[in-house]
Amino acid sequence: MSVSPPLDRKPALLTGRRILVVEDEYFLADDIGNALRALGAEIAGPVGDIEDAKAVLHGDGVLDGAVLDVNIRKEMIFPIARELRTREVPFVFTTGYDKVSIEPEFHDVPLWEKPIDIVAMAQNLARLVGDRRA
Template sequence: MAVSANSSRSGAPLSGRRILVVEDEYFLADDISRALRLHGAEVAGPVGELDDALPVLNGGGVLDGAVLDVNIRSEMIFPIAHALRTRHVPFVFTTGYDKVSIAPEFRDVMLWEKPIDLTAMVRGLIELMGDRPA
């Protein structure tokens, strides 16, 4: 995992932000979560099944962003992505599949192919969230 040690908590770009991680590969979910925490984020999850992501979405807690694996245990993530888009929550996709597997309505979403450059993915999510209040 290539995450800069310079990303200290003080002045961390994701400080005060809650990010949902939906990833069914345990070690990758852990790496993504660790990278987000190094940049100051609070991680919701990680969750490895769509049914586990729904309570996080509907639990009333604020989500500032999300990292979504496109295929979770042979189920496509698009219902979760649609719910996030409806709520104006920025998100990025990760995938081990070809870009063609992305539903047309989500072709504009940043896609990170596995193996993921975690530092670049976190930077991309930070850019997406921009100046949105935490």
């Protein structure tokens, strides 16, 4: 009789982390949320407009990271990004636009162009969140 090797029981990369998802495309927002949940995250949102994102920012609960679509219903996400940066919360951008649409102050933020590799983007964010906690 053979014995299976023990399963690796290390915690998921985002276990115990709360991640804000701001995306106005419903199916993409759902896919992003699912990918982050698979890494152990709790999702704040997803939200599909700037006002709802502001409500999450000013509500109860700590945010550990965020995925921000650059253009939300024809509004740019940069006010939310500035507040996250002030709070030292790591985030990534998603966009269907070129990098030139990103304000210069955010050129250091990882940019995932649509159609995005959702799993790779989620892992990138997990590394940023993990680096922050290290």
